[in-house]
Amino acid sequence: MAAHNKILLFNPRSAKITFRVPNSILNIAASVEGKYDWMVVDGNREDDPMGKISSYLSTGSFKYIGFTVMPGPQLRQAVAFSKKIKELYPKTIMIWGGYFPSQQYNAVLKSGYVDFVVNGPGDHCFPQLIDALENNTPYELIKNIIYRSGDDIIKTRKEDLIEQDTLPPLPYDKLHTMYSMENYLGKTYLGKKTFAYHSSIGCPFTCSFCSVVPIYEARWKAKSAQHIYNDLKYIKDKWGADAIEFHDNNFFVSEKRVVEFAKLIKPEKMTWWGMARIDTMNKFSDETLSLIREAGCKIIFFGAESGNDELLKRMDKGGTQSGAQIAAFAARMKQFDIIPEYSFVLGMPAPTPEQVEKQIDDDIAFIKKIKRINPTTEIVLYTYSPVPTEGSSLFKEVQNNGFRFPQTLEDWVSPHWENFDMRKNPLTPWLTPAMIDKIRNFETVLNGRYPTVTDIRLTSLRKNAIKALATLRYKINIYQYPYEIKLLQRIWKYRQPEIQGF
Numbered sequence: 001m002a003a004h005n006k007i008l009l010f011n012p013r014s015a016k017i018t019f020r021v022p023n024s025i026l027n028i029a030a031s032v033e034g035k036y037d038w039m040v041v042d043g044n045r046e047d048d049p050m051g052k053i054s055s056y057l058s059t060g061s062f063k064y065i066g067f068t069v070m071p072g073p074q075l076r077q078a079v080a081f082s083k084k085i086k087e088l089y090p091k092t093i094m095i096w097g098g099y100f101p102s103q104q105y106n107a108v109l110k111s112g113y114v115d116f117v118v119n120g121p122g123d124h125c126f127p128q129l130i131d132a133l134e135n136n137t138p139y140e141l142i143k144n145i146i147y148r149s150g151d152d153i154i155k156t157r158k159e160d161l162i163e164q165d166t167l168p169p170l171p172y173d174k175l176h177t178m179y180s181m182e183n184y185l186g187k188t189y190l191g192k193k194t195f196a197y198h199s200s201i202g203c204p205f206t207c208s209f210c211s212v213v214p215i216y217e218a219r220w221k222a223k224s225a226q227h228i229y230n231d232l233k234y235i236k237d238k239w240g241a242d243a244i245e246f247h248d249n250n251f252f253v254s255e256k257r258v259v260e261f262a263k264l265i266k267p268e269k270m271t272w273w274g275m276a277r278i279d280t281m282n283k284f285s286d287e288t289l290s291l292i293r294e295a296g297c298k299i300i301f302f303g304a305e306s307g308n309d310e311l312l313k314r315m316d317k318g319g320t321q322s323g324a325q326i327a328a329f330a331a332r333m334k335q336f337d338i339i340p341e342y343s344f345v346l347g348m349p350a351p352t353p354e355q356v357e358k359q360i361d362d363d364i365a366f367i368k369k370i371k372r373i374n375p376t377t378e379i380v381l382y383t384y385s386p387v388p389t390e391g392s393s394l395f396k397e398v399q400n401n402g403f404r405f406p407q408t409l410e411d412w413v414s415p416h417w418e419n420f421d422m423r424k425n426p427l428t429p430w431l432t433p434a435m436i437d438k439i440r441n442f443e444t445v446l447n448g449r450y451p452t453v454t455d456i457r458l459t460s461l462r463k464n465a466i467k468a469l470a471t472l473r474y475k476i477n478i479y480q481y482p483y484e485i486k487l488l489q490r491i492w493k494y495r496q497p498e499i500q501g502f
């Protein structure tokens with residue numbers, strides 16, 4: 001008799017192009033592989049994902065459905081589909097995991113259509129939860145879950161981080177029977193076949209604006225260099241990957257691991273990219289920086305955040321990061337031919353509107369200084385969107401300034417909150433529309449003056465045309481109403497790394 005306890009795992013649509021391998025649900029699939037039957041629906045790869053989900057659920061053999069959910073467009077699809085699934089297939093047990101439900105679990109569980117939230121890593125707790133539900137045994141003691149009990153929301157204890165080398169291999173071959181792996185290897189600035197890999201979880205730091213902190217609580221666990229190499233070699237040999245995007249929050253925490261990995265990967269002639277901290281990498285020796293470049297590391301994403309030392313302190317950036325260090329490090333990277341991709345967070349709260357405005361002006365001036373020091377530096381601009389890091393002084397400060405998160409999933413997916421998720425217009429009460437315009441207009445002019453190298457579709461001719469329009473504005477600091485630049489960027493579909501992925 002066919003089993004009726006199969007698991008369907010859904011990755012809601014998160015990208016229009018460059019579909020990355022859905023690592024979040026693939027980890028969950030790995031956790032039940034060999035024990036329960038599972039299938040994946042990848043919203044990025046389906047024209048009608050709800051139709052596909054229905055085609056599985058209508059067989060009656062799927063008892064569980066798991067969604068991975070990030071804020072933004074993924075959340076919108078997750079909300080619409082979950083509602084529909086509960087209406088059409090009310091017996092299906094719905095489990096959400098990922099960053100959004102781990103933080104906004106009240107709104108998620110009160111919606112009535114999500115039964116369980118997995119809070120942080122699901123590798124151990126997901127199979128334990130399914131076992132408990134299958135065997136009718138208590139699930140209350142399973143770590144990392146959140147559920148409803150009458151009117152109460154119960155959060156179980158957090159599990160220690162798992163040794164990453166002990167996790168089962170990701171079931172790429174089985175995924176390939178559903179969605180061809182070749183189509184997950186996209187053409188990017190890094191290579192013709194770029195593969196997304198996740199080599200560590202968490203982060204040892206506690207920046208107060210960062211959503212990694214409440215989930216991982218300053219903990220970090222990583223796969224060994226050899227383990228990463230073996231996995232990547234498999235993908236290279238089998239599907240021809242020639243480039244790697246490391247999706248770790250902080251790939252470069254350990255110089256020793258980076259050096260070991262660089263030595264292993266160097267002969268494979270692959271190009272790679274990852275995320276790092278300036279103060280950590282600034283401690284790396286010249287020898288290490290040369291080695292990683294020779295081993296294929298072409299561009300590194302750094303959270304620069306601000307050139308203002310007082311703000312860096314309030315952001316709890318930790319370590320020793322300072323404006324002077326950010327500038328000096330941009331110069332140092334030039335020496336090694338590694339492109340620093342600096343992200344800045346503008347629009348932090350301050351006691352008076354004048355001070356909020358001054359912070360923005362100072363950071364615009366600082367970004368221009370960085371560009372003078374090392375013009376290859378890529379700049380990614382975010383507008384500060386609070387994350388609920390309970391107890392942090394910054395969170396208290398934003399609440400005192402009148403900021404409130406939405407209370408229901410319907411509010412979360414309303415168009416203006418979606419802008420908050422995309423970190424474009426954060427709806428924070430201390431930012432006036434004029435200030436938001438200033439940030440966005442500066443961004444338009446900056447992107448025009450220095451088009452990103454990661455946009456491989458924009459021809460040099462088009463880049464130069466946009467550059468010509470933006471240069472004068474950039475030089476004389478006139479950013480208002482940059483309609484002519486916007487028009488060309490829209491017509492030629494200029495790529496913004498902060499929206500379309502890094």
Ligand code: B12
Nearest residue numbers: 014023024066068072073074097098099121122211249501
């Ligand atoms: C890859 C990625 C993307 C990809 C798409 C991913 C996809 N699924 O297709 C792209 C580039 C498109 C993207 C876009 C965005 N992203 Co994104 N993205 C990531 C990134 C770098 C890696 C995610 C990943 O694969 N992790 C690997 C897996 C193994 O880890 P995991 O997801 O945490 O999964 C574990 C647990 O969470 C849990 N779990 C997760 N899902 C599920 C599901 C079930 C059923 C269960 C049981 C458990 C479970 O178990 C897993 C295994 O332990 C993360 C940062 C990070 N390093 O995690 C940010 C991150 C998730 N993104 C984030 C954001 C905000 C966005 C954007 C909304 C905004 C932006 N400007 O970046 C956009 C827009 C998304 C959209 N269009 O909907 C934030 C979320 C913050 C928050 N407050 O919730 C993160 C954390 C980055 C950050 N530090 O700010 N993103």
Ligand code: SF4
Nearest residue numbers: 203205206207210249
């Ligand atoms: S270093 Fe990066 S990932 Fe780590 S807490 Fe700070 S912003 Fe988040």
